[in-house]
Amino acid sequence: MLDISPQLLSKLATLHIDTILEVLGFNHFLIQSEALDVFIDSTCDLSYTVCDDVMCAIMGCDPSNWNNSRWDVYGNLDPAGTSVQNMNHWGQGVRKDNFCMYDYGTGHDNEKHYGQRNPPCYNLAEMTAPVALFSGGMDDLADPTDVSRLISELNPNVIVYQNEISYYSHMDFVWGLDAYEVLYPQIISLFNSFA
Secondary structure, eight states, X not given: OOOOOXXXXXXXXXXXXXXXXXXXXXXXXXXXXXXXXXXXXXXXXXXXXXXXXXXXXXXXXXXXXXXXGGHHHHHHHSOOOEEHHHHHHHHHHHHHTOOBSOOXXXXXXXXXXXXXXXXXXXXXXXXXXXXXXXXXXXXXXXXXXXXXXXXXXXXXXXXXXEEEETTOOTTHHXXXXXXXXXXXXXXXXXXXXXX
16 A cells, blocks of 8 residues: 555645635535546546555545445545535634634624634533544544544533544444444444433
């Protein structure tokens, strides 16, 4: 496997790629398109290793827990895409290392939306809904450091369940060959306990 940094999206955020896309008038980020489908299909047909490398660069991974014969299905469903504004909001959090509402920037837009110059930050300690946390030790989108920070900022009384699966990456929660044994029974049990 190539030595590609699993922090690709964070690096793109520090380079303000989201802001550049917004300035250039793009509204969508990584939406499904025929061109993207053809690219993914032809690349993965050449080599599953390349597909693994790209996914690992984006979110970290353990490709041994994926069914590589399913890349055609994965490629038709992922990336699912999002709005450039959503990516811009995520990029703001990466660059400022905070968890605040969307920053509309200079001018009066923040004043108009929030009644103040800067966007308010979320106070996670005020959350009252029960929280079950499932995290992956190899997930670079919701990495262990960020999960620890989330836990420290939440009111400990709302955390009803917590489990880190050390070898799971971001997509193992959906694509993992062993998710039906390692993860899904716990989720069903939690649903049943709150039913």
